[in-house]
Amino acid sequence: MTPLLELDDLRASFPGPDGPVEVLRGVTMSVAAGEKVALVGESGSGKSVTARAVLRLDRDASLSGRVLLDGKDVLGLSERAMRDVRGARIGLVFQDPLASLNPVMTIGWQIMQPLLIRGVKKKEARRRGVELLGRLGVRDADRRFDDYPHQFSGGMRQRVVIAIAVIAEPALLIADEPTTALDVRVQAQVLTLLRELAAERSMSVLLITHDLGIVAGFADRVVVMRHGAPVEQGVVDDIYARPQHPYTRGLLASVPRIDDDPSRRLSTVDEAALEGEVR
Numbered sequence: 001m002t003p004l005l006e007l008d009d010l011r012a013s014f015p016g017p018d019g020p021v022e023v024l025r026g027v028t029m030s031v032a033a034g035e036k037v038a039l040v041g042e043s044g045s046g047k048s049v050t051a052r053a054v055l056r057l058d059r060d061a062s063l064s065g066r067v068l069l070d071g072k073d074v075l076g077l078s079e080r081a082m083r084d085v086r087g088a089r090i091g092l093v094f095q096d097p098l099a100s101l102n103p104v105m106t107i108g109w110q111i112m113q114p115l116l117i118r119g120v121k122k123k124e125a126r127r128r129g130v131e132l133l134g135r136l137g138v139r140d141a142d143r144r145f146d147d148y149p150h151q152f153s154g155g156m157r158q159r160v161v162i163a164i165a166v167i168a169e170p171a172l173l174i175a176d177e178p179t180t181a182l183d184v185r186v187q188a189q190v191l192t193l194l195r196e197l198a199a200e201r202s203m204s205v206l207l208i209t210h211d212l213g214i215v216a217g218f219a220d221r222v223v224v225m226r227h228g229a230p231v232e233q234g235v236v237d238d239i240y241a242r243p244q245h246p247y248t249r250g251l252l253a254s255v256p257r258i259d260d261d262p263s264r265r266l267s268t269v270d271e272a273a274l275e276g277e278v279r
């Protein structure tokens with residue numbers, strides 16, 4: 001079966017003072033329909049650039065390889081065709097809900113936009129928006145629909161951002177560090193919501209995170225990125241039980257566990273132990 005999303009030797013470079021700087025060095029991975037895949041790796045490993053390349057959001061990035069959505073390469077699409085992919089086929093959630101929301105528009109207006117621009121009538125768009133917001137755990141959703149972003153807490157704003165991303169029922173949700181800005185309790189609630197939404201709608205999710213602690217309860221598969229390319233990928237349980245790559249072992253060793261001795265120092269990925277490995 002054709003995977004929903006398939007990246008084949010995806011490369012990305014940005015213009016630098018001394019010529020192009022390659023930040024993705026051949027990313028090959030896939031997300032099947034209904035599958036939840038976590039893209040993990042330390043800061044700067046290329047996780048966000050990978051996600052943004054799928055939607056062609058970085059205008060100054062020069063991309064090569066293939067990004068197949070339902071078997072069709074989106075790298076060749078016109079900007080106009082890309083607009084249909086964004087939102088309709090792929091929804092996107094970023095880390096910072098405030099930056100993703102327009103402060104001068106009501107949250108309801110923002111939630112309805114993806115439907116209105118696709119021709120859904122306002123009354124119906126509102127009905128669906130209120131229902132979704134309620135489903136996402138916002139109490140009194142009908143009244144709160146006409147509030148502005150500053151009237152919502154951080155966790156509530158992230159639910160609004162999720163509502164905007166999924167209201168047009170995309171086949172794939174890309175969530176880039178969706179819970180990093182939230183406190184731990186709210187993080188867990190938001191992840192549970194994402195998991196439930198994905199299950200209800202058979203929606204695939206590509207979750208980008210540096211936090212391996214949240215991956216095990218969420219994803220089916222994990223792709224470990226380092227220096228712009230995957231070093232290891234597979235079923236979450238297998239990778240956790242038998243990490244093959246020293247970098248993955250290091251990442252796993254740095255995950256705090258509930259039964260840890262609090263006096264134990266957190267280990268970090270040991271760069272020295274990785275020396276000698278081909279970069």
Ligand SMILES: Nc1ncnc2c1ncn2[C@@H]1O[C@H](COP(=O)(O)OP(=O)(O)OP(=O)(O)O)[C@@H](O)[C@H]1O
Nearest residue numbers: 014023041042043044045046047048049050058210
């Ligand atoms: N628009 C850009 N122009 C130039 N370089 C960029 C641009 N966007 C990202 N980069 C570079 O690409 C590399 C990968 O960045 P990316 O944001 O994908 O990392 P990441 O794994 O998502 O890290 P983080 O967890 O910190 O977001 C970094 O070295 C970054 O500086």
